[in-house]
Amino acid sequence: MSKPNxxxxxxxxxxxxxxxxxxxxxxxxxxxxxLAAEGTAFTRAHIPSGTVGAVCMPSRAxxxxxxxxxxxxxxxxxxxxxHATLPETLRKNGYxxxxxxxxxxxxxxxxxxxxDGAEIFFGGMWDHWNVPTYxxxxxxxxxxxxxxxxxxxxxxxxxxxxxDHLNQGRHxxxxxxxxxxxxxxxxxxxxxxxxxxxFMAPHDPRTMPEEFQHMxxxxxxxxxxxxxxQHFDFGIYEMRDEILAPYPRREEDVRRHIAxxxxxxxxxxxxxGQVVETLKKKGVYENTILVFSGxxxxxxxxxxxxxxxxxxxxxxxxxxxxxxxxIPRGExxxxxxxxxxxxxxxCDLTGCRTPDSVDGISFAPMLGDRAFRTRESIYAGYADKxxxxxxERYKLIEYRYPRAxxxxxxxxxxxxxxxxxxxxxxxxxxxxxxxxxxxxxxAELPEHQKDVERLRGLMKQTRDSWDxxxxxxxxxxxxxx
Numbered sequence: 001m002s003k004p005n006x007x008x009x010x011x012x013x014x015x016x017x018x019x020x021x022x023x024x025x026x027x028x029x030x031x032x033x034x035l036a037a038e039g040t041a042f043t044r045a046h047i048p049s050g051t052v053g054a055v056c057m058p059s060r061a062x063x064x065x066x067x068x069x070x071x072x073x074x075x076x077x078x079x080x081x082x083h084a085t086l087p088e089t090l091r092k093n094g095y096x097x098x099x100x101x102x103x104x105x106x107x108x109x110x111x112x113x114x115x116d117g118a119e120i121f122f123g124g125m126w127d128h129w130n131v132p133t134y135x136x137x138x139x140x141x142x143x144x145x146x147x148x149x150x151x152x153x154x155x156x157x158x159x160x161x162x163x164d165h166l167n168q169g170r171h172x173x174x175x176x177x178x179x180x181x182x183x184x185x186x187x188x189x190x191x192x193x194x195x196x197x198x199f200m201a202p203h204d205p206r207t208m209p210e211e212f213q214h215m216x217x218x219x220x221x222x223x224x225x226x227x228x229x230q231h232f233d234f235g236i237y238e239m240r241d242e243i244l245a246p247y248p249r250r251e252e253d254v255r256r257h258i259a260x261x262x263x264x265x266x267x268x269x270x271x272x273g274q275v276v277e278t279l280k281k282k283g284v285y286e287n288t289i290l291v292f293s294g295x296x297x298x299x300x301x302x303x304x305x306x307x308x309x310x311x312x313x314x315x316x317x318x319x320x321x322x323x324x325x326x327i328p329r330g331e332x333x334x335x336x337x338x339x340x341x342x343x344x345x346x347c348d349l350t351g352c353r354t355p356d357s358v359d360g361i362s363f364a365p366m367l368g369d370r371a372f373r374t375r376e377s378i379y380a381g382y383a384d385k386x387x388x389x390x391x392e393r394y395k396l397i398e399y400r401y402p403r404a405x406x407x408x409x410x411x412x413x414x415x416x417x418x419x420x421x422x423x424x425x426x427x428x429x430x431x432x433x434x435x436x437x438x439x440x441x442x443a444e445l446p447e448h449q450k451d452v453e454r455l456r457g458l459m460k461q462t463r464d465s466w467d468x469x470x471x472x473x474x475x476x477x478x479x480x481x
Contacts, residue, residue, distance in 0.1 A: 003192040003350050004325050005288040006090065007279065008342075010063070010196070011268055012056055012102065012125075012203040013308065014294030016045070016317035018265050022332075026222065027262045028215065031273030032321070035292060039323025040367060041332045046316045047296050047339055049380040049388075051075045051473045053239055054124045055308045055315075057104045059295040059339065060198070064105060064113075066343030066358035069381065070471035079109035084355035086343045087113035090194045093352045098183055101176040101198035107162060111140030114196070118179040121172075122162040125203050128172040132163030171209055172200040173264075177271035181278045192350075197275065202264030204244060206257070212267045216259035223251050226314075226437040228304035234424055235385050235401040241307025254301030261300060289324035289349055293339060303438070311380050311388035311397050312438055327367055336375040337363045379462040384476035389459040393433050396443075396455035399426035400480040423480060427452065 017024050021033035022041055048069045050058040058069060061076025065083045073080050087097040091113065099114040102121045110120065117136040126132065134142050145160040167175050180197045187193060201208075229248030236242055245253045272292070279285040297315040299305035308315040318339065323329075326349065344362035347354040354362070361374045381387040388397040401424040429443040429452055442448045468474030 002287070003094070005192045005284055006095075006194045006291070006346060006350065007275070007288055008086075008194070008196050008291045009272060009275070009293075010060070010102075010198045011265075011292075011294045012198075012200050013296060013298045014202055014265060014268075014319060015297040015314055016043070016294075016319050017314075018262070019319055022319070026216075026220075028266050029269040031269045031276065032292065032319075034273075035276065035290065035321050035323055037330050039290065039321050039330075040328050042320040042322070042337050042363070042366075043332050043334055045293065045318050045320035045337050045339060046378050046380070047318060048378075049311055049316060049382040049386070050296070050309075051381075051383055051471075053236075053241070053307075053309055053383075054104075055382075056124060056203075056295045060102075061105045062338070062340040062360075063293075063295070063342060064109075066340050066354075066360040068340060068359040068466050070466050070468045070474055071359060076105055078106035081112070083357050085109060085113045086346065087194055087196055089343075089347065089352060089355055090350065091115060093350070094191055095194045095350075096187070096189050096191045097194045097196070099196045099198075100179050100183065101172075101196075102200050103198065107142035108140070111137075111142065116183070118183065119167070119175055121200065125200065126172075127205065128200060128207055129169055131167050131170075131172045131175060131200070132161055132165075133167060133175075134162065134164050171207075171267075173267055173271050174209070176200075177275055180275050184275070184278045184282055187282075199268060201268050202261055206260035206264050208260075208263050208267045212263045215266055216262045218252070218255040218259040221255040221258045221262075223254060224302050224437065226302045226439050227251065227254060228302075231304035232424075232426065233401075233403065234399045234426065235403060236305075236307070236309050239307060239309060241309065242305065244306050245301070249301055249304055249306075257300050257306070261298070287325055289322065289327070289346070291342060291346070292319065292321045293342070294318040295339075309382055311382055311386045313395075313432075313436075316378070316380050316388075322367075331370070333363075333366050333370065335363070335366055335373045336378050337366075338375070338378075341374065377458060377462070379459065379466070381468070381474070381477065384473050384480070387459060387463075387477060389455050389462060390432065391455070391458070393431060394451050394455060395428075395430045395432055395438070396452060396459065397426075397428040397430075398456075398459070398481070399424060399428075400477055402480065429455070 019032045020029045021036045052075045058076040064085045091097045097114045099117040103110045120134040144164045147158040296308045302314045340360040344354040348362045348364040366372045377391045385401045427443040428441045430438045
């Protein structure tokens, strides 16, 4: 039997609990529900957060290289030749590789990874209705630049962006999925194919075609149990993601954001269903491994936050479904996995040797053994501000953030004001079994001090095994610890 084809579908900012069949009764995702019924869902898939505010950039670099967070170059903005990519590896093993949509990890790594493609977006986010993209260039030259004014309502600043044409009036989800369908319909090669379909949705600005705009009534959206008006300050108050809603957070604003978020995902679901249907009509579905995932989660009002620059589960956990030959149907796996583990897993499932540059651990054995575990804990860190570790029951989060504060000194009748660097220090401990929404902080309770110390030890052990102190973000955090 020939090697299986692989279709990897990646969404942007889609949280783990946004699929109807996997527990979210408010959202409509019939096609993802069907995919889950025809495959295996990994219900505790994670990212280890990210080193920069654009968490999707290091996340996608980890997905495509199988490398851990502190082994990336330039936070994932570029992938050097010595770090093999998943499509590059499959290409060297006889696959025709096609990349469509968002590639956030540099033009050079895209060029060596794919032998075909369309509508390539080299960036993080944009107006979904006017995406600047490239046509595929077999020579690998993606150096044409065009200027754009990113905030025309506030200033006249311009910046250059990689693009050779603009797609006016076509939503990014429609643009990328239609190109994927066209490519699949036309593909007549004898070699197995790898199609990487990377969406920009449901990332904001959350706009969608008219037929999806009113699918969800904000008044009927439930507010999550961990909703809060505001989070304590750990240095992200003024980040772009966090100013999408005013402080303090209001329930009506959060309901509207969630309704738009769900509508974006339902639009994605509809288009993903068409891609899957194309595989079936083509007669290649039964010999195709489908991978569906998101690149990171999102808060949208949980803990008083809006973005993903934190280490709560709503930002670390992502959906992950595999379906295809040899993959159990209608099952779930609860063991911990990272998205960087997908690379070696697909190597195992396609009979390719995993490159030495990969850090991830294949979870292919979990497909045949529900009880098998590749990881006993999860480690994560955001920039130089937060580190967390969790085992099967408890989760420890440590915050260290230097911030400027005003001081006023009085002396001999004279007042003096100035700035002083104050260190924000915070520890949180959550019992994930009794408190999955991470609301009750147990860190100061005497009966949990052993848990805090044990998890701090595990945190430092993982830090060292990940070579974190050799990374500038890691060094800065631990110098403050």
